[in-house]
Structures are given as structure tokens and as C-alpha cells.
Amino acid sequence: MMTVASSGNRYLERPSSGGLAEVVDLILDKGLVIDIFVRVSLVGIELLTIDARIVIASVDTYLRFAEAVNRLDLARTGTETRGLPGLMEEISEGGAKHKTKGAVEGVKDKAKEIIHGDDEDDDEDEEYENESEEADEPEEEEEPEPEEVKPRRRSRPASGKARDR
């Protein structure tokens, strides 16, 4: 991502390059869809951002909040604790990783669907299968199934990576 350095910003962060999660948030599901004009192959990803945007209120999320507030030091020791990476960042980073992985896999799935589901089949199946497997190396534990998925508004915070216990 290109940004122009702005020396006047002391509190506002102006990242000069976004992480993958940020690029995904920025571009996925955005932009002109070409088949407004004509049907062409669109290796698109309509479904993927659902994972990012759907908000999940689960018992797991509540427990994590409770844990965070129990660890909270109410003494306000000063500014050094502010802005330090905390639980929320862990949650959101976990979520972002999960999201990104899902996105990448989803694109491949979509590609497979288009390539194989469309006009004719071809003999490339094995190759694509291999691709998908490569993307599956589990670096992170999987997110637990949400117990409950509610529509929008009230139900955030969102899902995240399950914390070790």
C-alpha cells in the first residue's frame, strides 16, 4: 500500500505498508465486477469476507473478555501500559490470520470451481489439489466453531483464535 509520509502526524498512525490482513481488508470484495459488461472468468471471493464481517458472539468470546478484565491492573500505573499489545490485539491478529488464510484458500476453491465447474473439465485436478494442501499447513490452531452467529450490530466482538489454556 502506498502512503505518503506525513511528518505532521504525531498521534495518527500512517502505516507505510500494510500487512497482509490489511491488504485483504482493503481490496477483497472491492472494485468493479467485470461481468457487469460481459461474462468472463472472475476468480472472485464474494463469500470470503463474510468470515471477516460476520460477528460472532460466543461464550468463548465472553470468557476471553472476562479473563482480560480480571488480569487488568486497575491501579493505572501510568502510560506505559497504554497501547501495549493486549488481549484484543491477540484476538484481532488471530482473527486476521484466520481470515487471510480463509481468503487465500477460498480464492483457490473459487478458482477450482470456475475452472472445473464451468464449461468443460480438464485434467488439472491433481495440480490444484496439491495447491490447496500446501496452503493448509496448520501453523495456528483452528478457530473453534462459533456457538451462535448473530446478525451484525449488537453481537460484536468478533471471533478470534482460541487462546491456549
Next chain:
Amino acid sequence: MTESTSQTPGAGWYVYGVVRESGATTEVEALPTVASSDAHVTYVRHRGIAAVVSKVSDDRPLGTPDDLRAHAQVLDSLAAGSEPVLPFRFGTVLRDAQAVTDELLVGGYDDFMTALDRLEGSAQFTLRARYVQDEVLREVLDEQPQAQRLREELKHMSEDAGYYRRIELGQILAEAIADKRDMDAVEIDRCLAPLAVAVAPEEPGAADAVADVSFLVDGKRRAAFEEAAEDLARRWHGRIRLRLFGPVAPYDFVTEAMAGLGERR
């Protein structure tokens, strides 16, 4: 129509977006491309507009992290110049250069011209606002006596015994933060939206999210917009972290610019 699937899957021309010919700079030619290590970004020109393309030569589906970055980098690099760019959705591939001209540029010509005119002189800025966890939790505890009480009770209970109280506490916290989020998102809008041509809020998904909002900002008001964002970041320092991305390509506004609808102010 005949699809290209009888040939190598994935072979074709990847389309990043559309620019005016005057905006078809050579700078992007050196950037990495989507789904190919040896291809270059180039243009397919037609009557004063040009599609930004590169050859997709690998026999693999699109969608690696590098693919996503390449897509954004090419478009944002074009957006950083003085000419408008119409970004396409990630993953758009056409059969060949002829198809880019015939099926895309010819068919969409009038709409592209209109959208390029509409987006002239403006760029997208995307703001991501995130709570600083400890601070917002302190706020909630200060404001919610019941949360404070549950927290105290839990200190003296075993993990098993406190299970349902912990859920109750967590739910109170989550709901209180959601209420704050609604108020803070309104404040962001109040401070920044008047300086933008158009606003596109997103439903933020992260647990710590306050808001994710994209603004289409006219070049003449860019300094004022950035200053207002800085003011907000200073006011919320230690409580909410504000990150501003941009200028980037108008990902959130291009569809609206093509359709001629929306909330232009």
C-alpha cells in the same frame, strides 16, 4: 461465449483496473504482477482509455498473499499519481488482449469515462480505529458497577465455580464496548465526513474495532482531512488507536462512481 478453459487454466490477462491513457504511467511496469514472476504490468489502449493488465502465465489459481499484494500495489501506485484509476475486483482475468478491448473497453467505454471524470482529483483514505484494550475495559468497569462486582466475586472463586459468572461478566463487557463503539463511530463520522466527498463505512469484525471507514477525499481538502484525523487521534490518544491508510485506489467508491448513485455530498 467460449471460455478459455480448454487452454491452460489461469492463462490470460489479469485486469487491475482502467485509467485514462494520460494516466498510463510506466512506473508500474517494474512492479510485481499477480500470478506470474516474469510478467510485466502493461496497458491495453482504446480511444483514450487503457486497461491495466499483466499476463497470467502460471498454471495456478490466483490468491496467494503475493497476488493480493501485487494487485493492491499496482493500483495504489497508480492512485498515488495525479490521474484517476478505476480498480477492478481482485481476480479478474480475460482471455487475451483482444478480449480486453472488445469485451471490456468497448462495452464499458462510456461508463468508464464518466467514472474517471467523477473520481478525478480525489483519492481514498481508509481509517481503522481500534480500542486500546486496558483503557476501554477500565472505562467499562468505572461505568458498570455490576461488572465491577462480578470481577471482585470472581477473585475468590475457583475456575469451575466461576464459570457462569465469567460468562456473565464477559457479556456485560462485550455489550458495554458495543455501546461505546456506536458512539465513537458517530464521532468519527462527525469529525471527518464533512471533509470528504463520500463516505463508506464497513462493519468492523475485530473484537477491538471501533470503526473501519473509507473516505473519498478531494485533493484540495486532503490537508484539512488529515489534520482532522490527527486531531481525533490526539484527542483519543491512549484510548483509541487510529491508523490512516492512503491515498489508495478508490476501492470502496468505484462501483458507486460507475453507477452514478450514492451519497456524494
